[in-house]
Amino acid sequence: MQTSVVEALKAVIQKDDKGLYRETGRIEEQMLKTITPTGQTREHKMAEMDYHDIKIFADEMDIALKHQNPYVAALFAKNAEGMVNLIRAVNVETASGFKGANGSGRQLDALMFRAEQFQNPDAAGVAARASWIRAIVAAATPQFIIHPDALGINTHGDLTMAINEGIAVFGFANPAAAPCVSAIQPDYLAQAYNVQNCDFELANPFVGDAIVEMKQPLYLYPSEAGRIDIRYYRAGNDEMRPIGIWVKMSQTLRALATS
Numbered sequence: 001m002q003t004s005v006v007e008a009l010k011a012v013i014q015k016d017d018k019g020l021y022r023e024t025g026r027i028e029e030q031m032l033k034t035i036t037p038t039g040q041t042r043e044h045k046m047a048e049m050d051y052h053d054i055k056i057f058a059d060e061m062d063i064a065l066k067h068q069n070p071y072v073a074a075l076f077a078k079n080a081e082g083m084v085n086l087i088r089a090v091n092v093e094t095a096s097g098f099k100g101a102n103g104s105g106r107q108l109d110a111l112m113f114r115a116e117q118f119q120n121p122d123a124a125g126v127a128a129r130a131s132w133i134r135a136i137v138a139a140a141t142p143q144f145i146i147h148p149d150a151l152g153i154n155t156h157g158d159l160t161m162a163i164n165e166g167i168a169v170f171g172f173a174n175p176a177a178a179p180c181v182s183a184i185q186p187d188y189l190a191q192a193y194n195v196q197n198c199d200f201e202l203a204n205p206f207v208g209d210a211i212v213e214m215k216q217p218l219y220l221y222p223s224e225a226g227r228i229d230i231r232y233y234r235a236g237n238d239e240m241r242p243i244g245i246w247v248k249m250s251q252t253l254r255a256l257a258t259s
């Protein structure tokens with residue numbers, strides 16, 4: 001099981017038979033094609049970038065993943081090239097490269113998800129999540145990842161990326177003693193993906209937290225919008241949380257409580 005982002009990027013085949021993990025040189029501007037749930041094709045420009053910036057990203061990710069559940073690390077390694085593509089798409093507008101922990105101004109950094117970054121769908125107004133723990137009183141189909149707006153409890157809009165940010169969601173972990181989730185449904189650009197079962201009670205029970213991989217990662221590129229809805233099939237305290245990264249400019253990563 002591959003758990004290293006560095007090794008995964010070394011294995012990506014380029015035109016000159018070298019991987020994406022290099023000390024020097026630049027990767028040229030390219031176009032990335034994605035397919036929406038209804039079969040439409042979208043194109044995203046990926047900026048020219050120093051290979052050393054990609055190396056910075058990979059090195060920092062591997063450090064962050066050292067103490068993670070190996071199944072979580074494997075999800076990041078499996079999607080290593082996709083994360084680099086996302087960074088390059090964000091860099092089209094920021095045009096300052098990826099400098100990670102040493103970045104400043106418009107230079108890019110990436111954070112693994114935490115609760116405070118996301119809107120609480122159970123709040124009527126704009127309110128960040130205080131925790132991933134969610135008290136479920138009965139079977140329901142509420143929202144999970146949504147836009148920070150005041151539209152009402154579980155009637156919020158789709159999470160919309162600014163022109164200088166993007167996210168990637170690869171799966172979900174659920175450390176709850178008795179998970180309440182049976183399925184999820186992502187929505188991308190107002191198009192619904194197929195429902196995906198999430199039987200956490202059967203997912204890798206011998207390695208700690210139950211982890212479920214998405215059948216298809218959800219990428220939100222700059223200026224795009226998406227949402228994830230969820231099916232709770234019984235009452236209880238659920239703790240499902242997404243596995244992925246949020247790519248932002250360094251200047252927007254200065255608020256400790258919410259960045």
